[in-house]
Amino acid sequence: DQQVKQNSPSLSVQEGRISILNCDYTNSMFDYFLWYKKYPAEGPTFLISISSIKDKNEDGRFTVFLNKSAKHLSLHIVPSQPGDSAVYFCAADRSTSGTYKYIFGTGTRLKVLA
Amino acid sequence: DVKVTQSSRYLVKRTGEKVFLECVQDMDHENMFWYRQDPGLGLRLIYFSYDVKMKEKGDIPEGYSVSREKKERFSLILESASTNQTSMYLCASSFHGTGGTGETQYFGPGTRLLVL
Known part of the structure; x- marks a missing residue:
């Protein structure tokens, strides 16, 4: 039972354009969401997060949008750069669980073409 | 700067071997x-x-065990390695959060x- 889904396994975008990565979740109890970026042969690194009390969080070129009614979040990267080419994982947490666990999606491989 | 290190980057083992993967964090x-x-x-x-000597199963614990004798070190043990355990293994650490x-x-x- 995949509670966090990234339905696009891969995405190619031209340098300078917008990259939009999507993530859907099924558990309405999730209230904290994160995006991680992973390069080959490295561990994932934290990129950006959002609490369910917000619908948008921005950090430089990266913006995460949360639509609670649709149980959907998206990561926008503007403008996209070749160094953004990586696998992106979304993750969700349930603050009342007390277990400090994240549920990760399956990842989307982003390729930014120069 | 947070540092999480893992004992090996690459490992090749034979079916049935006992495998130890170690993880150390300095934060x-x-x-x-x-x-x-x-x-x-x-x-x-x-x-x-979530604490020394405390462990909880995740989503896929079968075929694995763990050990946490010291706060900074968390070991993953494959009691008898099988080919379906060929994978990338990632260790992570975090503080307890509030709420x-x-x-x-x-x-x-x-x-x-x-x-x-």
């Missing part, structure tokens, strides 16, 4: 996690620990294990 984090990453399946939690939400997890570089 005094309470929580430590072991994941495996497989194509199309994302990151799946094997075990986690039950975990703080950001920091990952090690991963260990790519091949079981022949």
